[in-house]
Amino acid sequence: MQLFHNPASPYCRKVDVLLHETGHFGDVEPLPAGGHPTATGADANMPVAHNPLGKIPTLLRPDGPALYDSRVICRYLDTLYDAGLYPDHRLWEVLTLEATADGVMEAAVLMVYEGRSRPAELRHEAWVDAQWLKVTRALDVIEARWMSHLAGKLDMGHIAVACALGYLDFRHGERDWRTGRAALASWFATFEERPSMIATSPEQV
Secondary structure (H helix, E strand, O other), rough: OOEEOOOOOOHHHHHHHHHHOOOOOHHHHHEEEOOOOOOOOOOOOOOOOOOOOOOOOOOEEOOOOEEEEEHHHHHHHHHOOOOOOOOOOHHHHHHHHHHHHHHHHHHHHHHHHHHHHHHHHOOOOOHHHHHHHHHHHHHHHHHOOOHHHHHOOOHHHHHHHHHHHHHHHHHHHOOOOOOOOOOHHHHHHHHHHHHHHHHHOOHHH
């Protein structure tokens, strides 16, 4: 299998962490991918021939068409390797927590794109603030409602939350998401020491 991939992407990191946790990291060949948010997708290092959205991660597999969206790819790999990261007895909770974490990633990535895509005089600070509000609301909900889940057996919700928090540190560290969220900060301090997280840290690549 091959994966259109960028180590700075929190969505790609989700896939990488899953592969490390399942012991199958070597099964997938990374295909370096990049691009600008306003790019046409015609660059050779973009997956538009396999994914019309031109987004990463995109997984090429030998037994079917390409898969894209990190949640689809992670669910596929979990099934392929019988990893149990989407357990039936709490499936909807895991999917909801993963969706919450992915929403944090989306808002945080859009904040980065606003700075990279627009000339300084055209940047919309109120829009950026609104994206950060989505992040803070989601983190507040995780702190208030999800810590008992995060204290349980590893599932895809754990991995998604950790990758989202890691991206906030990587791109928005000055905003200090930890203030007022002691339980979540303590959980992440432990989780980010897992070998899978250390190996996939964007600062390490």
